[in-house]
Amino acid sequence: MDVVAVVFGVFAVWAVVSALICVTRRSPISSAMWLVSTMFALAGIYVLLNAEFIAAIQVLVYAGAVMVLFLFVIMLLNVDAEIGPMRRSYGWVVGIGAALVLGAQLLTMRGYTLQRLADEVSTMPLGVDPTLVFPEGAAARAATASRGVVGSIAEPLFQAYLIPFEITSVLLLAAAIGAVVLAKKRL
Amino acid sequence: MLLGPSLALSAVLFAIGVAGVLIRRNAIVLFMCIELMLNAVNLTFIALAQVHGMSGQIMVFFVMTVAAAEAAVGLAIILAIFRHAQTVDLTQLNLLKG
Numbered sequence: 001m002d003v004v005a006v007v008f009g010v011f012a013v014w015a016v017v018s019a020l021i022c023v024t025r026r027s028p029i030s031s032a033m034w035l036v037s038t039m040f041a042l043a044g045i046y047v048l049l050n051a052e053f054i055a056a057i058q059v060l061v062y063a064g065a066v067m068v069l070f071l072f073v074i075m076l077l078n079v080d081a082e083i084g085p086m087r088r089s090y091g092w093v094v095g096i097g098a099a100l101v102l103g104a105q106l107l108t109m110r111g112y113t114l115q116r117l118a119d120e121v122s123t124m125p126l127g128v129d130p131t132l133v134f135p136e137g138a139a140a141r142a143a144t145a146s147r148g149v150v151g152s153i154a155e156p157l158f159q160a161y162l163i164p165f166e167i168t169s170v171l172l173l174a175a176a177i178g179a180v181v182l183a184k185k186r187l
Numbered sequence: 188m189l190l191g192p193s194l195a196l197s198a199v200l201f202a203i204g205v206a207g208v209l210i211r212r213n214a215i216v217l218f219m220c221i222e223l224m225l226n227a228v229n230l231t232f233i234a235l236a237q238v239h240g241m242s243g244q245i246m247v248f249f250v251m252t253v254a255a256a257e258a259a260v261g262l263a264i265i266l267a268i269f270r271h272a273q274t275v276d277l278t279q280l281n282l283l284k285g
Contacts, residue, residue, distance in 0.1 A: 004189070005189070005192075008189055008192060008193075012192065012196045015196065015200060016196070016199055016200065016203070019200055019203045019204070019223055020203060022207075022219065022223070023203055023204075023206060023207035023210070023211070023216075023220060023223075028213055028215050028216055031216050031219055032219060035219050035222065035223065038200075038223065038226070039226060042226055042229075042230060045193070045196070045230065045233075046230075046233050048189065049189065049193060049233050049234055049236075049237060050237060051233045051236065051244050051247075053244070054229075054233060054244050054247050054248070057248065057251060058229075058251070061251050061255060062222075062226070062251065062254075065255065066222065066254065066255055066258050069258055069259060069262060070215065070218070070219060070258070070262070073215060073262045073265065073266060074215055076266065077215075077265075077266070077269050077275060079213065079215060079275060091209060091210050091212075092210055094209050095205075095206045095207075095208075095209030095210035096206055096210070098205055098206070098209055099202040099203065099205050099206035099209075100202070102198075102201070102202050102205055103198055103199060103201075103202030106194075106197070106198030106201060106202065107195055107198045107199070109191070109194035109195065109198060110191045110192065110194060110195030110198070111191055112190050112191045112194055113188070113190055113191060114188050114190055114238060117190065117238060130238075134238045134239060134240075136238075136239050136240030136241075136242075137237055137238045137239060137240055139240060140236070140237075140240040140241045143241070152241060153241055153244055153245065153248075156241050156242065156245055157245050157248065161242075161245050164249060168249060168252045168253070171252070171253065171256055172252060172255070172256055174256075175255075175256030175257075175259050175260050176259065178259075178260050178263070179259040179260050179262075179263040180263075182260065182263035182264055182266070182267050183263040183266045183267065185270075
């Protein structure tokens with residue numbers, strides 16, 4: 001077992017345990033802090049999956065900005081820990097049942113390797129070389145090697161995805177204005 | 188590559204998020220569970236970006252931006268609801284219930 005798989009396992013257990021604690025805490029503040037912990041674990045996994053820039057953004061934007069917003073609203077509303085049952089009795093049954101069914105369905109993906117994915121999407125005979133089926137993956141690795149992590153993500157972002165990028169900025173402006181208007185004293 | 192393990196972890200995190208949304212009654216915690224689900228989907232994008240090139244990572248970038256916008260507007264709505272009803276307990280927000 002190589003060291004990457006071991007580190008992945010550590011981060012995966014960290015993420016799942018933090019997520020479970022986040023969902024089951026009564027106090028919203030501890031839920032938020034455990035969610036931050038989950039996000040840090042996911043950032044570690046992103047590094048293992050060759051997405052260092054996204055890992056940095058994950059820590060800065062998600063664990064930093066978004067969760068601070070959550071904590072700020074919790075503080076502003078002065079929400080106490082929930083007393084009594086977290087939800088009506090059948091809420092537990094429905095929630096855990098739906099999660100188990102959905103999780104079991106999605107978990108069928110756990111056996112996927114690059115080879116199996118290549119075999120399934122290509123019309124070529126089984127055992128085809130995955131780099132022939134997915135040339136973009138190899139091209140992306142080459143781009144990262146030559147231009148660096150940020151350069152290889154910036155080039156498609158500001159060329160092929162320029163219009164979506166600009167639309168995102170309009171969305172953020174609309175969200176900022178909307179949040180201010182909604183949070184005003186008199187609607 | 189770690190394709191299979193990443194997809195499995197993403198499935199587990201998404202299921203935990205779904206369970207949270209269905210179980211909890213605090214609106215803010217519900218929002219956090221939605222963020223958890225978004226994170227699980229982001230992990231899928233990142234795992235498959237190794238195969239399909241940089242587009243996956245750029246999608247994650249956009250998902251994060253939209254999630255930030257969603258959190259800002261959603262929390263402002265929760266704030267407005269709290270001013271109106273003095274609670275964020277979803278079981279007590281039943282004005283439209285017949």
